[in-house]
Amino acid sequence: MPGKQPEPGPAKVVASEDSAEESLGGLTPQELQQGQAAALALEDRMALSLQTLVHAEVEQLYEEVRPLGRGRFGRVVLVTHRQKGTSLALKQLPKTSTSLRSFLYEFCVGLSLGPHPAIVAAFGIGIESADSYSFLTEPVLHGDLIAFIQPKVGLTQPAAQRCAAQLASALEHIHAHGLVYRDLKPENVLVCDPACQRFKLADFGHTRPRGTLLRLAGPPIPYTAPELCAPPPLPEGLPIQPALDAWALGVLLFCLLTGYFPWDQPLEDADPFYEDFLVWRASGQAQDRPQPWFGLAPAADALLWGLLDPHPRRRSPVGAVQDYLGQPWRQRDGEASELAAGAGEGGQ
Template identity: 80%
Template sequence: MPGKQSDEEQVETGAAENLAEEDLGGLTAEELRQGQEAALELEDMMALSAQTLVRAEVDELYQQVRPLGQGRFGRVLLVTHRQKGTTLALKELPKASTSLRGFLYEFCVGLSLGTHSAIVAAYGIGIESATSYSFLTEPVLCGDLITFIQPKVGLPQPAVQRCAAQLASALEHIHSRGLVYRDVKPENVLVCDPACQRVKLTDFGHTRPRGTLLRLTGPPIPYTAPELCCPPPLPEGLPIQPALDAWALGDCGGASSMTFQHL
């Protein structure tokens, strides 16, 4: 969830604009330019979204049906529009743990990704109440992938193959937008049906433009790429790139109980 800096890392938001050509951390100049453009686009979207926030209490607009998920800094609710009856998912982030900028950033990243079959669709409605910020997405009702993974067994081979293919496609789409997801784990993969035929990636609070400088300042989590577990190659940090997502997708099977051992 956005709003508070992770204990494990320091991030310099925005692409690394002043790196020397030989210090691009594995990025090409074109890749770095793409990340810089994504950062500028997000800043423009955030400025516009800040001006168009709906200022109202959530309960005035939507009726809560049931919780869909709970995180450290926020929650996701299944709601219906009080007038139209439309069913939606609402992500609510308390102001006590989320800055306006942190909220706008996650909100706009979701919008910037457009439509993809394996990414939760974001709707362009942001809400500010007295105590929270909220935005709306499509509802995905079968929970996250971690609830489908049996201890010491994992997922059946066909489900593993389907999930891996869909997640790889979602990450490729994110990378094509000049962004790096940075939070691949089964808790962020929502399941669309009981047979686990379709999944969708969600939660973009850690997504950053390619080339953003990143330094690990605490113990690495299990699916952290090895280049982040060593002393940083650059004093300012490592310019992040899609390879971090590729490592996490392959490694989180053993580290986060997302068992892809059949692949």
């Protein structure tokens, strides 16, 4: 998601000077306390990890097998341990674009989440080389979700529901640790098998403690929640909440069911697809359904309306996905390919 990405920490969590929720930027005292506890725990883990960094060249310890992925700030490669032969994934971040603190932060967020079946497992090995910082995770060998989403089609309905359930569980786990993921998109969802049975969330460089102040930098994208597009409630920015992840999950689920975005950006005056969606919500009438939404079943409508509520305090939590599993999300499975010919593209 777009937004300023300052050096991560100490996390600037909005401070409480009185008990009024307004003074906390919309957070309750309990929510604020959870975010502050998460920030302090990450600081402690970062200090410990700094003391245990392995200082060595990666090539001395591991043999590179093949690339697994490349992003804006680094690359992920499949490696084998030179002595034990163990296969691992190694994320390598060049020092030219990554500070030690940024590296430690991302490394420690992954460690702090502990084991979860839908989150890439992090191993407690951080490496500092002459030109890079690296850490090790479990290898996921079938690429990211973007390669499996067929344009104007999406995924099959069973695969879409499996993906939704597993990502919702991963995000609930992150939120239970007082954190907000903030970067849900297909490129950060790894696929464990060609049949799309299992998925894992990866890349925690943008994850922040609940209540961390954030301002939008640059134009919004479909995954950007509308509250980030509005003037922030505090001069320093918006105190972030798990509702940001719920919005992004709703947009991603729409993509899984249709193969395109519902809109380019959630701005009523700038994006006609988003404006049509708001008109439909306000009317509640079937005849007002926008073209990009043709073919979705009532269960999908209800789920997405909840996750994509423009008001963050009324937005459904990510766990709402569980209430709609096993129900049809399309009018009939396989209809997505037929819809593509008639439905407008809401952003791609």
